[in-house]
Structures are given as C-alpha cells and as structure tokens.
Amino acid sequence: MTAWISTNNSFSELKERFRREPYLQVNLIFTGVIMLVFAYSGFFSPASDNYPVVCIHEKLTGEPCVSCGLSHSFSLIVRGRISEANEWNIYGLRVFIFFAAQLLMRIGFSVFYIKYPETGKQLITYDIAVSIMLFIVSFLPYIEWIIKQIHLS
Amino acid sequence: MEDFTTNTGQSQPPLSGQTPGQPGGQSLGIAALITAIVTFVLAVIPCVGIIAMIPGIIAIVLASIGLSQASRKDSPRGILVAGLIIGVVATLISFSQIFVAGKIGDKFQKEWGGNIENVINDVQRNVLDELEDGNVSIKINADGDSVEIKASAGKQNRHQELEELEKANTGINDSLDKYK
Numbered sequence: 055m056t057a058w059i060s061t062n063n064s065f066s067e068l069k070e071r072f073r074r075e076p077y078l079q080v081n082l083i084f085t086g087v088i089m090l091v092f093a094y095s096g097f098f099s100p101a102s103d104n105y106p107v108v109c110i111h112e113k114l115t116g117e118p119c120v121s122c123g124l125s126h127s128f129s130l131i132v133r134g135r136i137s138e139a140n141e142w143n144i145y146g147l148r149v150f151i152f153f154a155a156q157l158l159m160r161i162g163f164s165v166f167y168i169k170y171p172e173t174g175k176q177l178i179t180y181d182i183a184v185s186i187m188l189f190i191v192s193f194l195p196y197i198e199w200i201i202k203q204i205h206l207s
Numbered sequence: 208m209e210d211f212t213t214n215t216g217q218s219q220p221p222l223s224g225q226t227p228g229q230p231g232g233q234s235l236g237i238a239a240l241i242t243a244i245v246t247f248v249l250a251v252i253p254c255v256g257i258i259a260m261i262p263g264i265i266a267i268v269l270a271s272i273g274l275s276q277a278s279r280k281d282s283p284r285g286i287l288v289a290g291l292i293i294g295v296v297a298t299l300i301s302f303s304q305i306f307v308a309g310k311i312g313d314k315f316q317k318e319w320g321g322n323i324e325n326v327i328n329d330v331q332r333n334v335l336d337e338l339e340d341g342n343v344s345i346k347i348n349a350d351g352d353s354v355e356i357k358a359s360a361g362k363q364n365r366h367q368e369l370e371e372l373e374k375a376n377t378g379i380n381d382s383l384d385k386y387k
Binding site for chain 1: 233236237240241244245248251252253254255256257258286300303304306
C-alpha cells in the first residue's frame with residue numbers, strides 16, 4: 055500500500071514537472087517528431103515508391119538536388135540496407151545518424167534532467183552546444199550546396 | 208505559496224486564469240520554438256527548403272503573439288525570444304532558396320528563349336515563302352454584285368522573268384565604246 059502511494063506520488067510529481075518545465079515538454083515533443091520521421095521512413099517503401107514528398111527543386115529546374123533520394127535512403131537505412139541507401143543519397147546516413155542521436159539525446163537528457171534537477175542550466179547549455187555541432191556536421195553538405203546555388207544565381 | 212521556480216532558474220509566479228507553471232505566452236513559446244527548429248531543419252534540406260517558409264512564418268507569428276502576452280503579464284521571455292530568432296533565421300534560409308528561382312529564370316532564358324525565337328523566325332519564313340508562291344483571291348459580294356480580285360505574287364514567274372531579261376541583255380553591247 056505504501057509502495058503504491060509512493061509510486062503514485064512520484065508519478066504525479068513527474069507529471070507536474072513535465073507540466074512546469076518547458077525543457078521537458080520540448081524534449082517530449084521532439085521525441086515524438088523524430089519518431090514520426092522514422093515511422094514515415096518505415097511506412098513508405100522504396101519498392102512501391104509511394105513517397106508523398108517530391109523534390110521541388112527537381113520539379114522546377116529538372117535537375118536533381120543534393121538532397122534528392124533522402125526519403126529512399128532513410129527507408130533503406132531503417133530496413134538495414136545501408137549500401138543501397140548510400141546509392142540513393144550519399145549523405146543520407148549522416149542525416150539519419152543525426153536524427154537517431156537526437157532521439158537518444160532527447161530521452162537521455164530528459165532522464166538526466168529529472169534525476170538531477172540541480173544540473174538545469176548547464177545541461178541545457180551542453181544540449182544546445184552538442185545539438186548545434188551535430189547539426190552542422192550532418193547538414194554541412196546541404197548548407198554548402200545552398201550557398202553555392204546562391205552564389206551561382 | 209507554491210514555488211514555481213524551474214530548473215532553468217526562471218521564477219514564474221502563477222497568474223489568474225492560467226495553469227500554474229505556464230506563465231503568459233509560455234505555451235506559445237514552446238510551440239514557436241519547436242516550429243522554428245523544425246523549420247530550420249527543413250530549410251537546409253534543398254528538396255523542401257522553399258516550403259519551410261510557411262512553418263517559419265507561423266513560428267514568427269506564434270513567438271510575436273507570445274512575446275506580446277509575456278510583456279503584458281511580465282513573464283519570462285527566454286523561449287519566446289529563442290523561438291523568434293530561430294524562426295527568423297530559418298525563414299531567411301528558406302527565403303534564400305528563392306534565388307534558385309532566379310537560376311531557373313536564367314535557364315529558361317538561355318535554353319527556351321532562344322528556341323522560341325528560332326521557331327518564330329521559321330514560321331515567319333515559311334509563311335512568307337507560301338505567300339510568295341501562292342495565289343491570292345479576294346471575292347467581295349455586295350447586294351447581288353460580286354467582284355473577284357485575283358492576285359499572284361508569282362515568285363517563280365518573277366524569277367523566270369528576271370532570268371530571261373538577263374539572258375536577253377547579255378547580247379547587247381551597252382558599253383560607251385560604240386559612241387566613239
């Protein structure tokens with residue numbers, strides 16, 4: 055009985071913290087968003103080629119862009135066909151790793167934040183710094199391509 | 208009184224008509240921040256970069272409304288400002304991809320523009336050739352009277368006439384020597 059009350063109390067406390075802490079809310083929502091990305095990759099298959107998202111750049115110019123084949127690449131990575139995924143988009147794996155790392159980070163940082171509330175600000179600062187670095191490393195080829203296009207035009 | 212100090216050090220007094228722990232504009236701030244970050248990720252993917260402008264504008268609007276609410280209720284604005292800045296930067300990145308449209312315009316001008324000019328010239332030449340070879344007939348009917356005008360540009364005939372004239376003229380000595 056005491057254990058049940060204790061569990062109930064800790065659950066309501068956790069719920070209260072999630073309601074009160076924007077960081078935990080943001081992490082929770084991002085976890086959902088990343089899960090949706092993975093679900094999208096798993097749901098649509100390269101075999102049936104039924105992806106709803108089309109490349110606007112290719113539609114307008116007739117030329118494929120640097121991110122073309124990313125959805126196919128993600129679907130193949132989810133299915134464990136890494137070499138085929140690389141053929142569709144050479145940067146697909148590193149972008150996928152970014153999302154996977156973000157998923158782990160959201161869960162990990164949330165757990166740490168709940169367990170050690172005193173780390174608050176430092177943890178958020180560390181999270182932002184790591185996320186920015188990961189983002190730059192993962193999306194650098196796309197950023198470079200955009201800059202190149204702007205210079206060309 | 209309940210303490211609403213969060214881990215981030217933001218003191219949040221409860222406000223009337225609001226859930227404790229959710230000060231003015233905080234929910235909008237979270238929505239704006241998430242929308243802005245998603246926009247940022249979408250904006251750097253060239254395939255969907257231009258579309259990212261829509262969530263970017265939504266993020267800016269959400270953050271702006273949240274900021275106005277926060278300033279009225281004197282609530283913390285950290286998340287709202289972050290959402291606004293990321294939203295603006297993401298929208299600018301997305302907007303910059305419109306420059307690609309300029310590239311499309313150039314391509315159209317170079318590849319299609321020249322072709323269209325050639326097609327127009329060909330059509331013009333064909334029409335003129337047909338008109339020169341063809342016969343034109345104009346018939347006018349008025350109160351039972353009819354007048355028909357037949358005209359022939361006769362390009363071939365004119366060529367023939369010109370050739371005949373040239374042949375005929377070759378035998379004539381038109382030099383000034385005969386007058387000496």
